[in-house]
Amino acid sequence: MAVGSPSVPPGKINIPFYRDTRIIAIIVQVVFAILVIAVVWFLYSNMINGLRQANLLPTFSFLSVPAGFPISESVIEYDPSMTYGRAFVVGILNTVRVAVIGIILATLLGLILGIARLSDNWLLRNVALVYVEIVRNVPLLLQLIFWFSLTRLFPRIQESIDVGGLMFLHNRGITLAWPQASNAFGAWMLWVYAGIVIGIVFYVVRRIQFVRRDRPGVALPYALLIALAVALLGFLVTYLTTGVWPVSLSVPVLQRFNFEGGVTVTNSFAALLIGLVIYTAVFIGEIVRSGILAVSKGQREAARALGLTPGQTMRLVILPQALRVIIPPLTSQYLNLTKNSSLAIAIAYPDLFYVANTINNQTGQAVPVILMLMASYLSVSLLTSLFMNWYNRRIQLVER
Amino acid sequence: MATEVSRPTSRRAPRQQIGLIEWLRKNLFSTWYNAIITIVLLYIVVQAVTSFVSWMVTAPGWPAAFTNIKLLLTWTYPVDQLWRPQAAMALVLLLLGLSAGVWGGTVRMVAFGAAAISVGIGFAAFTFPDLPDQTSLPGWLFMFLCAGLLVGSDQLARRLGKRLRWPLIIAWLLSYPAVILILRGGLGLPIVETKLWGGLLLTLLLAISGIVLSFPLGVLLALGRRSSLPVIRVFCVLYIELIRGVPLVTVLFMGALLLPLFIPGGESIDALVRAIVAVTLFSAAYLAENVRGGLQSIPKGQIEAARALGLNVFQTTLLITLPQALRAVVPVLVGQFIALFKDTSLVVIIGLVDLLGAAQNIVGQPQWLGTPGGVWRETFLVIAAIYWVFSFTMSRISKRIEDQIARSRH
Numbered sequence: 001m002a003v004g005s006p007s008v009p010p011g012k013i014n015i016p017f018y019r020d021t022r023i024i025a026i027i028v029q030v031v032f033a034i035l036v037i038a039v040v041w042f043l044y045s046n047m048i049n050g051l052r053q054a055n056l057l058p059t060f061s062f063l064s065v066p067a068g069f070p071i072s073e074s075v076i077e078y079d080p081s082m083t084y085g086r087a088f089v090v091g092i093l094n095t096v097r098v099a100v101i102g103i104i105l106a107t108l109l110g111l112i113l114g115i116a117r118l119s120d121n122w123l124l125r126n127v128a129l130v131y132v133e134i135v136r137n138v139p140l141l142l143q144l145i146f147w148f149s150l151t152r153l154f155p156r157i158q159e160s161i162d163v164g165g166l167m168f169l170h171n172r173g174i175t176l177a178w179p180q181a182s183n184a185f186g187a188w189m190l191w192v193y194a195g196i197v198i199g200i201v202f203y204v205v206r207r208i209q210f211v212r213r214d215r216p217g218v219a220l221p222y223a224l225l226i227a228l229a230v231a232l233l234g235f236l237v238t239y240l241t242t243g244v245w246p247v248s249l250s251v252p253v254l255q256r257f258n259f260e261g262g263v264t265v266t267n268s269f270a271a272l273l274i275g276l277v278i279y280t281a282v283f284i285g286e287i288v289r290s291g292i293l294a295v296s297k298g299q300r301e302a303a304r305a306l307g308l309t310p311g312q313t314m315r316l317v318i319l320p321q322a323l324r325v326i327i328p329p330l331t332s333q334y335l336n337l338t339k340n341s342s343l344a345i346a347i348a349y350p351d352l353f354y355v356a357n358t359i360n361n362q363t364g365q366a367v368p369v370i371l372m373l374m375a376s377y378l379s380v381s382l383l384t385s386l387f388m389n390w391y392n393r394r395i396q397l398v399e400r
Numbered sequence: 401m402a403t404e405v406s407r408p409t410s411r412r413a414p415r416q417q418i419g420l421i422e423w424l425r426k427n428l429f430s431t432w433y434n435a436i437i438t439i440v441l442l443y444i445v446v447q448a449v450t451s452f453v454s455w456m457v458t459a460p461g462w463p464a465a466f467t468n469i470k471l472l473l474t475w476t477y478p479v480d481q482l483w484r485p486q487a488a489m490a491l492v493l494l495l496l497g498l499s500a501g502v503w504g505g506t507v508r509m510v511a512f513g514a515a516a517i518s519v520g521i522g523f524a525a526f527t528f529p530d531l532p533d534q535t536s537l538p539g540w541l542f543m544f545l546c547a548g549l550l551v552g553s554d555q556l557a558r559r560l561g562k563r564l565r566w567p568l569i570i571a572w573l574l575s576y577p578a579v580i581l582i583l584r585g586g587l588g589l590p591i592v593e594t595k596l597w598g599g600l601l602l603t604l605l606l607a608i609s610g611i612v613l614s615f616p617l618g619v620l621l622a623l624g625r626r627s628s629l630p631v632i633r634v635f636c637v638l639y640i641e642l643i644r645g646v647p648l649v650t651v652l653f654m655g656a657l658l659l660p661l662f663i664p665g666g667e668s669i670d671a672l673v674r675a676i677v678a679v680t681l682f683s684a685a686y687l688a689e690n691v692r693g694g695l696q697s698i699p700k701g702q703i704e705a706a707r708a709l710g711l712n713v714f715q716t717t718l719l720i721t722l723p724q725a726l727r728a729v730v731p732v733l734v735g736q737f738i739a740l741f742k743d744t745s746l747v748v749i750i751g752l753v754d755l756l757g758a759a760q761n762i763v764g765q766p767q768w769l770g771t772p773g774g775v776w777r778e779t780f781l782v783i784a785a786i787y788w789v790f791s792f793t794m795s796r797i798s799k800r801i802e803d804q805i806a807r808s809r810h
Contacts, residue, residue, distance in 0.1 A: 029631035043662040050661050121434045122427035123441050137791035138784045139742040149776045339647035366657040374646050381645040
C-alpha cells in the first residue's frame, strides 16, 4: 500500500493466499496437528507391537487380581489377599496422609521461620538464616536418607529413648502419647455442636450489623473464640457431671515386646515427614518473608497514623495484603511437597509411587500403571490448586 | 535561578557510634521476650555447635569418604582414562576464562570464584590417596592448573578483546558435544561405556544436559503457549501442565520403562540416555514457564513498535522479544539449574550411580561394617558439603545477576 493512496477500500486488495495470515494460521495448525498425531501414532504402534510380542498387551484386568504383597502401613484395612486395585488405593491414601500432615506442619514451621527471618533479634534472625541456607542447598533425597538412617540408629524397643514420658524413640519408629476418646465423649460432642451453632449465629449477626452500619470489622476470630469457649466449658461440665474426662491422653507404656497405648508411626513415615517438613518449611518461610516485605512501609505508617494498634495493623492492614502475595507461590510449594513425597520409595514408605512400582514389578503392566500413577498425581495437584485458587480469589476480593 | 545562594557551612553528619553494650541491648535484649529468645537460642546454639565439633573431631568414619574420593567424583570411570574428565573440565574452564576476559562483569566474578574454589580444592587434594596406574594428573596439581588456566585465559582474552566474541559463542555451542566426545570416546579415543560413569561427574552431566538440551524445547513451548493459534497453544499448555503436575521420579520411571517400548530396538538405549531424555523433557516444562514469565514482562509496545517497523512475526520474536525475555529470566534459569542439580540425585531410584548413589555404595562397603554406628554420617556429610558448595555458589551468582539487572533498569 503506497503512502499516497490511503483510500484503497479494504477487501479490494488481492492478497495471495500464502501471504494471508488467516490462511497461514490454519495451514500451520493443520500441519502441526498432523505431525503430533503422526509422532504419537508412531510411538504408540511401536509400543503395541513390542508388547504384543512380549505377550503383555496393556489391560486393567490385573486390578482385580490378589496383590500378594504386604504393605507395611495403611490407613485402610489391607492384607496381601486383597486386590492390586485395593493396594493402589492404599498407596494413594498413604501419600495423602503424609502430604496433608506435612503441609500443615510445614506451614506452621514456615510461618515461624519467615517471621524469625524478619525479627529484630540479631541471633534469632541469623540462626534462621543459617538454617535456611543449609537446608535449601542440599538435595531433599539426601536429607530423607539422612533422617531415615538416623531413625535406624535408635535403640531396640526395650531401651527406647524417653522424651518426657510422652514420646519414645526406638528402631521400629516413634511412639507418641495420643488423645483418646473416652465413654463421655458423646456427651461432650453435644457441647461442641452447640458451640459451633452459637459461633455461626454470632458470626451471621455481626456481619449483618457491619453491613447495616456500613463499617468494616472482624467477626470470624470472635466467633471461633466463642465456639471454643463453649466447647471448653462443656469439657469441664462433662467431667464434673460424669467424673470422666471426655478425651484422655493415652500414654504409651512399654510391655514386654511392644508399646501399649499411644500411637506408633514407622521410622519410614517419621523420616519422610520430618524431611519433607524441614525442607518445605524453608521455601514457605522465604515466601512468608517476601510477602510481608512486599507490603510497603507507608501502609504500616498510615495505619499507625490512623490510630490502629500494632496488633490491628498486622491483622487488618499488613496480613491481608501480604496474603495476596503469599498464596500463589504457597500453592506451588504445597504441590511440591505432595510431589516430593514420591521420594518415599528411597526409604521404604509405601506411598503411591512405591506401591505402583511394586505392582509394575509384579505384573509387568508398565503402561496402565504409569497411566494410573500420572492420573492420581494430576488429580491430587488439580484438587489442591483448585482449592488454593478458590481461596486466593476469596482473599483477592477483600482488597476491593 | 541566577541569584547566588550562599552555601551553608558544611558539617559532617554526626557519626553513629554504638558501643558493644549498646549493640547488645539493641539487637539482642531490646524487650523481655527478645531477652528470653536470645538466652534460650544461645544455649541451643552453643550446645549444638560444641557437640557437633566434638563429634567431627572424634568421628571414626572420615577415611570412608576420603579414601574413596575417586568413587565419589567419577565412580567406576576407568582409572587409566581419568585424564579425560580432567581434559573435559579443563576445556570448560578455558572457555569460562576466555569469556571472563571478553565479557567481564559477572562472568569474570564467576571465573575468579571458580579459580578460588579450585585453589581450595587443590589444597584439600593433598590428602587424597594416589591411584595405581594413574595416567591423569594428581588432583592437587590439576586443581592448581585449573586456577592458573582460568586466570591466564582471562588475561589472554583481555588482550585479544572483542574479536573473540563470536568464536567464543560458537565454541560454547560446540563444547557440549565436545565434552561428551571426550568422555565417551570415539574418533580414535577408546570408548568408555556410560554404565561406568557416575559420581559427581554424572550429577553435573545430568544437570547440565537437562538445562542445555531442554533450553530450545522450553523456549519453543513458552512461545507456543503464548501463540494465538489455538491448536499449538492447547498442545503446549497440556504438555507443560501434565509434566509439572507429576513428580520427577514418575518422569524418570517413564523414561526408563516406556522409552524402550516407544522406539524400535529401544532396549539397547542405555540407562544414562534414558535418564537424560527424561530430565530434559521434565526440565523443558519448567523452563517454558520461566521463559513465559520473561515474555510476559515485555511491554506490548515493544512488539507493536517492531511490527510497525515492518518486522514479521519471526523477526519480532527472534530479534525483539526473545532477547529481552531471556535476559530478564537469567537469574530464574540459574535457580532452575540449582534445583535440577539437586534433583538429579533422584536418578539413584532408577539405578544410576550419581554422587548420592556413590555415597550410598561406599557406606555399604564391607570394610566399614566394624565401625560403630556405620560411616554414613561422615560420608553423607561430605557429599552434602559438595552439593552445598555448588548450590550456594550458584545462588549467590544468581542473586548478583538479579541485582545487576535491577540496577540497569533504573
